[in-house]
Amino acid sequence: MTDLPGIVITGASGRMGRMLIQTVLASGKARLAGCVERPGHAWIGRDVGEAMGGAPAGVSVTDDPLAAFARAQAVIDFTAPAATVEFAALAAQARAVHVIGTTGMEPEHLAKIKAAARHAVIVRAGNMSLGVNLLVQLTKKVAAALDADWDVEVVEAHHRMKVDAPSGTALMLGQAAAEGRGVALDAVADRGRDGITGARSRGHIGFSAIRGGDIVGEHDVIFAADGERVILRHIATDRAIFARGALRAALWGQRQKPGEYDMIDVLGL
Ligand SMILES: NC(=O)C1=CN([C@@H]2O[C@H](COP(=O)(O)OP(=O)(O)OC[C@H]3O[C@@H](n4cnc5c(N)ncnc54)[C@H](O)[C@@H]3O)[C@@H](O)[C@H]2O)C=CC1
Numbered sequence: 468m469t470d471l472p473g474i475v476i477t478g479a480s481g482r483m484g485r486m487l488i489q490t491v492l493a494s495g496k497a498r499l500a501g502c503v504e505r506p507g508h509a510w511i512g513r514d515v516g517e518a519m520g521g522a523p524a525g526v527s528v529t530d531d532p533l534a535a536f537a538r539a540q541a542v543i544d545f546t547a548p549a550a551t552v553e554f555a556a557l558a559a560q561a562r563a564v565h566v567i568g569t570t571g572m573e574p575e576h577l578a579k580i581k582a583a584a585r586h587a588v589i590v591r592a593g594n595m596s597l598g599v600n601l602l603v604q605l606t607k608k609v610a611a612a613l614d615a616d617w618d619v620e621v622v623e624a625h626h627r628m629k630v631d632a633p634s635g636t637a638l639m640l641g642q643a644a645a646e647g648r649g650v651a652l653d654a655v656a657d658r659g660r661d662g663i664t665g666a667r668s669r670g671h672i673g674f675s676a677i678r679g680g681d682i683v684g685e686h687d688v689i690f691a692a693d694g695e696r697v698i699l700r701h702i703a704t705d706r707a708i709f710a711r712g713a714l715r716a717a718l719w720g721q722r723q724k725p726g727e728y729d730m731i732d733v734l735g736l
């Protein structure tokens with residue numbers, strides 16, 4: 468046992484879960500204190516390193532999140548909205564920092580997470596990468612500089628297994644554009660067009676989603692006016708960027724007071 472902060476990874480067998488486990492094990496800044504999967508999953512009870520096809524990591528996968536969280540300083544959670552809401556309450560009970568990467572949240576999920584953040588540090592972002600969070604700030608600036616003659620469209624592309632749309636990142640970028648313009652995103656969002664939609668509404672922010680193959684994550688914010696376009700783009704080619712950001716958030720969270728934070732806070736952007 469070292470005195471490095473202990474981290475629990477939920478959704479251990481997922482695309483992000485595996486990447487997070489590798490990132491924590493290789494970091495030298497934290498120790499892997501636990502791995503959680505859903506009840507009935509084939510990995511429950513197995514050593515997580517062996518389950519991933521490598522050397523033993525000395526950590527068994529469990530379906531008892533509270534017992535795992537109680538032995539850790541932080542939980543990194545990239546799972547699904549219903550699971551994340553449950554983990555938020557349990558992490559608060561265990562006084563562990565909860566880093567949430569899960570997307571596709573509905574307002575009722577967000578309300579429960581906000582309630583948990585009264586008692587615990589929660590860092591939540593639809594994208595944990597440095598590049599996307601920088602793009603969020605750039606989007607806000609560009610939207611503030613350009614008037615509604617410039618139509619804003621957010622276009623995102625992801626792998627065929629992604630279950631939510633628009634992506635969490637697309638919604639962050641849309642929110643940034645809305646804030647730059649001083650409007651509420653809910654009042655101006657066009658989320659998916661089909662059929663005789665009529666002409667585009669002035670001042671609206673459109674979203675389009677592409678799904679296919681193994682695309683890690685690509686986002687364009689298009690500002691389109693008569694005669695010219697400005698396009699801000701981020702392309703992710705490796706999930707390690709999200710895992711590095713999440714680990715950074717878990718370590719940063721150790722020094723914070725209870726509350727809900729995002730990656731702009733963590734990165735000081
Ligand atoms: N914020 C960010 O930077 C990023 C966010 N994501 C988001 O992370 C989430 C997961 O993405 P992927 O890893 O690609 O999905 P995935 O489907 O590969 O993995 C999800 C894992 O969560 C597990 N899980 C579901 N319910 C559970 C429960 N009750 N208890 C324990 N484990 C449970 C599943 O068994 C699965 O292993 C998605 O919402 C995705 O949009 C993904 C990449 C980056």
Ligand SMILES: O=C(O)C1=N[C@H](C(=O)O)C[C@H](O)C1
Pocket residue numbers: 570593594625626629633634635636637683684685
């Ligand atoms: O599901 C994914 O894969 C990703 N999800 C996040 C999102 O919804 O924006 C972040 C990243 O784009 C990958």
